[in-house]
Each structure stands twice: as C-alpha cells, then as structure tokens.
Amino acid sequence: MGEVKLMKGNEVIAEAAIRCGADGYFGYPITPQSEVMETLMERKPWETTGMVVVQAESEVSSINMVYGGAACGKRVMTSSSSPGISLMCEGLTYLAGAELPCVVVNVTRGGPGLGTIQPAQSDYNQAVKGGGHGDYKIIVLAPASVQEMHDFVFDAFDLAFKYRNPVMILSDGVIGQMMEKVELAEQRPRWTDEEIVKMHSSWACTGKTADREGNIITSLELDPYAQEQFNYKIFEKYARCEQEDVRFEEYMCDDADYLIVAFGSSARICKETIAIARANGHKVGLIRPITLWPFPSKKIAEVAQKTKGVLVAELNMGQMVDDVRLAVNGAVPVEHYGRTGGAVYTPDQVYDALKNKIIK
Amino acid sequence: MAEYIVEKTKENLVYSKTPVLKDNVMHYCPGCSHGTIHKLIAEVIEEMGVQDKTIGVSPVGCSVFAYNYLHIDWIQAAHGRAAAVATAAHRLYPEKLVFTYQGDGDLAAIGTAESIHVCNRGESIAVFYVNNAIYGMTGGQMSPNTLIGMKTATCPYGRDPQLHGYPYKVANFVCQLPGVCYVTRQSVHTPAAVRKAKKAIRKALENSLAGKGLSFVEFVATCNSGWKMSPVQANKWMEENLVPEYPLGDIKDE
Ligand SMILES: Cc1ncc(C[n+]2csc(CCOP(=O)(O)OP(=O)(O)O)c2C)c(N)n1
Ligand code: SF4
Ligand SMILES: [Mg+2]
Numbered sequence: 001m002g003e004v005k006l007m008k009g010n011e012v013i014a015e016a017a018i019r020c021g022a023d024g025y026f027g028y029p030i031t032p033q034s035e036v037m038e039t040l041m042e043r044k045p046w047e048t049t050g051m052v053v054v055q056a057e058s059e060v061s062s063i064n065m066v067y068g069g070a071a072c073g074k075r076v077m078t079s080s081s082s083p084g085i086s087l088m089c090e091g092l093t094y095l096a097g098a099e100l101p102c103v104v105v106n107v108t109r110g111g112p113g114l115g116t117i118q119p120a121q122s123d124y125n126q127a128v129k130g131g132g133h134g135d136y137k138i139i140v141l142a143p144a145s146v147q148e149m150h151d152f153v154f155d156a157f158d159l160a161f162k163y164r165n166p167v168m169i170l171s172d173g174v175i176g177q178m179m180e181k182v183e184l185a186e187q188r189p190r191w192t193d194e195e196i197v198k199m200h201s202s203w204a205c206t207g208k209t210a211d212r213e214g215n216i217i218t219s220l221e222l223d224p225y226a227q228e229q230f231n232y233k234i235f236e237k238y239a240r241c242e243q244e245d246v247r248f249e250e251y252m253c254d255d256a257d258y259l260i261v262a263f264g265s266s267a268r269i270c271k272e273t274i275a276i277a278r279a280n281g282h283k284v285g286l287i288r289p290i291t292l293w294p295f296p297s298k299k300i301a302e303v304a305q306k307t308k309g310v311l312v313a314e315l316n317m318g319q320m321v322d323d324v325r326l327a328v329n330g331a332v333p334v335e336h337y338g339r340t341g342g343a344v345y346t347p348d349q350v351y352d353a354l355k356n357k358i359i360k
Numbered sequence: 361m362a363e364y365i366v367e368k369t370k371e372n373l374v375y376s377k378t379p380v381l382k383d384n385v386m387h388y389c390p391g392c393s394h395g396t397i398h399k400l401i402a403e404v405i406e407e408m409g410v411q412d413k414t415i416g417v418s419p420v421g422c423s424v425f426a427y428n429y430l431h432i433d434w435i436q437a438a439h440g441r442a443a444a445v446a447t448a449a450h451r452l453y454p455e456k457l458v459f460t461y462q463g464d465g466d467l468a469a470i471g472t473a474e475s476i477h478v479c480n481r482g483e484s485i486a487v488f489y490v491n492n493a494i495y496g497m498t499g500g501q502m503s504p505n506t507l508i509g510m511k512t513a514t515c516p517y518g519r520d521p522q523l524h525g526y527p528y529k530v531a532n533f534v535c536q537l538p539g540v541c542y543v544t545r546q547s548v549h550t551p552a553a554v555r556k557a558k559k560a561i562r563k564a565l566e567n568s569l570a571g572k573g574l575s576f577v578e579f580v581a582t583c584n585s586g587w588k589m590s591p592v593q594a595n596k597w598m599e600e601n602l603v604p605e606y607p608l609g610d611i612k613d614e
Contacts, residue, residue, distance in 0.1 A: 023452055024448060024451065024452055026448060052448075052451045052452060054447065054448075054451060056444065056447075056477075057473055057474070057477040058473060060444075060473070060474070061441070061444040061447075061473065061474050061477065062444075064437065064438060064441035064444035064445050064448075064474070065444045065445070065447055065448040066448065067435075067437070067438075067441070067444075067445055067448075068417070068435060068437075068444065068445030068446060068447065068448035068449045069448035069449070069451075069452050071435040071445070071449070072415070072448070072449050072452050072453060074452045076448065076452075090438055091438065091441075094438050098436075193453075205415045205433035205434070205435055205449065206433070207412045207413045207414070207415070207433060207453075207456060208411060208412055208414075208431065208432050208433050209412045210412070213431075214427070214430075214431050214432050214433050214434060215433045215434070216427045216433075216434045216436070217434065217435045217436060218427065218435075218436035219436070220424060220436055
C-alpha cells in the first residue's frame with residue numbers, strides 16, 4: 001500500500017501531477033482551485049522531478065502554454081474554475097483540432113458571469129458539449145472523492161495520450177476543498193527527451209532531425225473537403241473512445257424500482273438519499289457517470305428500463321438530464337432535480353424530489 | 361535555334377537556396393516582405409547549424425503558413441497566442457531554439473497581453489515581428505500600427521486618432537523591460553537593409569541560444585496588396601511614411 005495522507009482535493013491534484021511524472025503545469029489563480037498552483041510552487045518539483053510550473057498572465061495564456069507544451073510531446077496540464085475555463089475554450093478547440101494531449105482540471109463554481117465561489121455543476125454542458133467552436137469532443141472525467149482527484153490525474157494523462165486529445169477532470173468546489181484520506185501512488189519518472197523522441201517524434205515538435213521531415217502542429221486547413229475528412233477521422237477516434245473508455249459506478253441497482261443518475265459531489269449526496277429511501281421501503285439505485293463524455297448511455301438505458309422512473313439530480317438547472325433523456329428515450333419518465341448558483345441540496349431534499357416527481 | 365546550356369558547377373554557382381527553405385511555391389503576394397524575411401531566417405538557421413533544434417511558432421496572419429516554407433518543426437498558434445505557446449516550448453526544451461514569427465495584428469492587437477508578458481518574463485526566445493501597419497490576411501483592415509491618415513478597409517477616410525487612437529510602438533515599450541536583451545527595428549526593402557536585417561536575426565537567435573533573455577526584432581514591412589500599391593510604389597511609400605514613424609536601428613542591445 002502506498003503512502004496514505006489526509007489531504008485537500010486541490011492539493012492532491014498537485015501531488016498527483018508530480019507523482020505521475022508530468023512535465024509542466026501552467027495556471028492562473030482562481031477560487032476554488034488556487035491551492036493547486038500554490039501547492040506546486042511550495043513543492044518546487046523543478047528541483048526534484050524537473051517538472052516546470054509557470055504562473056501565466058491569464059487563462060488564455062495558460063491554456064496556450066499547455067498547447068505549446070503538448071505540441072512538444074510533453075505531459076502538460078492546467079487547472080482553473082468556471083470563468084477561467086470560459087477563457088480557455090479557444091485553446092481547447094485548438095488543442096482538439098491539432099490533436100494534442102493535455103489535462104485540464106476544472107473545479108467548478110456557481111455562475112453565470114462572475115457568479116459565486118461555491119460549488120456548482122452548471123458547467124456540465126460547457127465541458128461535455130464542447131465550449132469552443134467546431135466539431136470536437138473532449139474526454140471528461142468526474143471525480144467524487146479526493147482519492148479520485150488523485151487517480152484521475154493518472155488516468156487523464158493515459159487517456160490524453162491514448163487518443164491525442166484534451167481530457168478534462170470536471171470537479172467542483174466540494175471535492176476541491178474537502179479533506180479526505182488518500183492513498184498516493186509511487187513517484188513515476190518523467191519521460192526523458194530520448195523517450196519522447198522514440199514515442200512521439202512522428203508528430204511532436206522534438207526538433208527536425210535528418211531522419212525525418214519537419215513536424216507541423218496545426219489545426220488550419222483551407223480545403224473544406226480535407227477538413228471534412230479530418231473531422232471524420234477524429235470522430236472515428238471518438239467512436240473508439242465511446243467503445244473502450246466509458247466509465248460509471250453502479251450502486252444498488254440490482255433490485256431498484258427507481259433510479260437516480262448523478263455525478264461528482266452530487267452522487268455522494270444521493271447515496272445518502274438512497275439510504276433514507278431504502279429505510280422508508282423504496283428501492284432506489286444510483287448510476288454515477290464517471291466519464292461524462294463518453295456518456296454511459298447504454299448502461300443508463302439498460303438499468304432505467306427495469307425501473308419505474310429516473311431522477312437526475314445535479315447542481316444546476318438541468319443539463320445532464322438532457323443526455324439521460326436521450327439515453328432512456330422515453331422508456332420511463334425522467335425528471336430533473338437541482339439547485340443552482342452555489343447552493344447545495346441535502347439528501348432529504350433529493351428524497352423529497354424523488355417522492356414528488358418520481359415515486360408519487 | 362542554338363541551345364545554350366549553363367552547366368551547374370560549384371565554380372559558376374553564385375547563389376544557392378538554403379536547404380532550410382523548402383521548395384514549396386510561396387503564397388505571398390509578389391513584393392511582400394514576408395518571403396524575404398523567411399529566407400533570411402532560414403539562411404541563419406542553416407549557417408548556425410541549428411535546424412535540428414529549432415522550433416518555430418507561426419501566427420494567424422498572412423505568415424500562418426510559414427510552416428510550409430521553413431524546414432523545421434513548427435507549432436501554429438491561435439491568433440495572438442504565439443508568445444504563450446513559445447514560452448512552454450522554451451521552458452520544456454530549454455536547450456532548443458524557440459522563436460515566434462508574428463504580424464502586427466497578431467502581436468500588437470489581439471496578442472498584446474501574451475506578447476508583453478513573454479518579454480516581462482524574459483523568456484530566452486526570439487520574437488520576429490513583421491509590422492506592415494495593416495491586417496494583410498483579412499483583406500487590409502486597420503491595425504494598431506496604421507499611420508494617422510492612412511486609409512484601410514476599416515478606416516476608409518484615413519485613421520483618425522479621435523476614433524482609433526495612435527500608432528502603437530511596441531518596440532519602444534518592450535525595450536524598457538529588464539527581461540529583454542535586444543530590441544531592433546529592421547527592414548528588407550533594399551539589399552543593404554536585407555544584409556543588416558540578417559545580422560539582426562542572427563544576433564537574436566544567438567542571444568536565445570545563449571540564454572540571454574528575449575530578443576525582439578521588428579521588421580518595418582510592406583503589404584503592397586493591403587496598401588493597394590505596386591511592389592515598387594510600396595517600397596517607396598514605406599521609406600517615406602512608415603520608416604519616419606517607426607525609425608530603423610537598434611533600440612536596445614545588452
Ligand atoms: C480570434 C480571431 N480573430 C480574428 C481572426 C481573423 N484574422 C486573421 S489574420 C488577422 C489579422 C492579421 O494581421 P497581422 O497580424 O498584421 O498579419 P499580416 O497578415 O498583416 O501579416 C485577423 C484579424 C482570427 N483568425 N482569429
Ligand atoms: S496581403 Fe500583404 S502581407 Fe499578405 S501576402 Fe499580400 S502583401 Fe504580404
Ligand atoms: Mg500586418
């Protein structure tokens with residue numbers, strides 16, 4: 001068993017970044033995730049693993065630093081919260097369009113606008129439906145514990161390089177700020193420059209040596225038919241991701257008459273709701289999508305059709321509920337319950353919603 | 361008719377194209393400064409023997425396709441973001457040679473924050489900044505550098521400072537930053553200017569390799585299409601109008 005510590009979610013992101021052998025972190029302060037960069041600056045990984053940490057002048061700049069680092073074949077990441085992610089959307093679509101791997105951690109807060117600094121899940125659509133312009137997808141992982149904040153940094157880098165695509169860890173102020181026990185992985189070495197040349201010199205900017213042509217990282221294409229072919233190609237990649245990398249947690253679904261679908265911090269609250277409901281004689285189960293894209297549509301459809309109805313509980317005005325409705329396709333009623341703007345529901349409030357909207 | 365064949369031998373070869381310049385036909389308008397500046401950078405890269413360790417960052421602007429002409433590794437950046445992209449490449453590969461190549465819209469308008477802060481951090485990279493006082497790529501709109509009274513598609517009656525502010529002299533601003541070691545303004549409109557410009561490019565790249573800080577090379581340049589002039593007229597107009605506003609020569613050399 002690895003080292004076990006009591007840590008804050010945001011600190012764990014920094015710790016996991018160092019331990020997984022990341023090459024660079026580029027960020028800009030914003031609540032509720034500033035501890036990520038603060039922890040990195042305190043840990044000084046450039047003196048140990050050689051990891052570079054840069055405080056940029058804006059999120060526009062930090063995501064473009066990520067773009068530059070990813071173009072070099074390096075393992076690079078950033079973190080931010082809702083308003084900062086809005087600024088990064090240009091960079092995200094360029095990263096997807098240039099097929100570059102990177103990890104973006106989004107510790108979301110309440111909006112719209114400057115909004116609040118309390119936890120919310122109202123950036124589901126921005127994360128899952130794109131955010132930036134053009135036909136593209138980013139892989140989105142939703143942690144529900146400090147341990148998953150740690151583990152998903154490793155998984156996110158693996159997925160990013162498997163598909164050469166950005167991966168977002170969509171967390172929120174609850175998971176970012178709370179302290180929990182976490183088992184830390186062993187330190188992994190960073191890739192050496194020689195290893196990077198071996199693995200990635202077919203596409204990355206590692207220096208044009210005599211044995212190969214110059215590599216060009218770009219998302220520009222003047223010919224619409226060539227752009228169309230490129231888009232088909234990345235969507236084949238996305239289809240493969242939907243086949244191979246859908247992740248979810250299934251909780252007490254075997255005998256369930258009713259189903260809750262919830263992700264991240266909300267899923268934790270809903271587990272309490274299930275305890276209350278079951279104590280009152282209602283058999284309720286939970287599906288927690290872990291990959292918000294690719295979405296576990298098949299699993300949700302399969303479980304939902306054996307139930308009498310589905311409640312989608314999310315800390316927003318109704319975003320993931322659209323994807324659940326598409327998955328369930330009218331087989332049973334699907335209702336939404338949410339709170340918004342940084343307000344968080346209690347397990348009882350979700351239970352009340354369940355009774356009012358689904359159990360009846 | 362008799363055929364005259366000139367034999368290509370080493371003795372009668374006066375000029376040969378550097379292999380760092382690809383054979384692709386350039387898309388630039390005849391008379392445009394971009395092509396000449398590309399050639400000079402390519403020659404310096406060859407002469408310094410650094411083709412295998414150079415990473416170029418191209419902008420959005422007419423020179424977005426610089427990557428089709430210089431045979432090195434290239435990263436094409438979003439509009440204005442080249443400096444941020446180059447920062448990461450330089451930090452992650454400190455022993456490589458990283459440069460950006462940007463127009464005046466890219467560097468002095470949309471990329472202002474990135475371009476100032478890369479200088480302020482003193483990243484040891486070279487910035488090649490092509491100031492033609494107009495947005496060439498999008499069809500000749502006003503740039504921050506457009507001269508007072510100069511007509512463009514978005515100031516068809518001439519740039520009016522009441523409406524549009526004043527020409528923006530980035531070089532005179534960034535020279536004040538301690539992270540910047542070399543600031544110079546060059547042009548490529550005469551053979552003598554070309555020779556000087558090439559020396560400036562070499563100095564900038566050498567500074568970068570030596571880790572001296574950021575080198576900022578501005579080229580006062582022509583955009584004859586955007587200016588709606590012939591190449592010859594454009595060179596003359598540039599000398600008479602643009603150069604007095606953006607005087608040539610070294611501004612800082614430490
Ligand atoms: C975000 C964004 N805004 C606007 C544009 C449109 N655009 C493309 S090039 C350009 C200006 C280029 O001018 P400059 O940097 O001076 O380069 P030049 O073509 O003159 O060399 C603009 C506004 C864009 N591509 N992206
Ligand atoms: S439009 Fe202007 S900057 Fe662009 S290629 Fe033509 S002359 Fe050069
Ligand atoms: Mg221009």
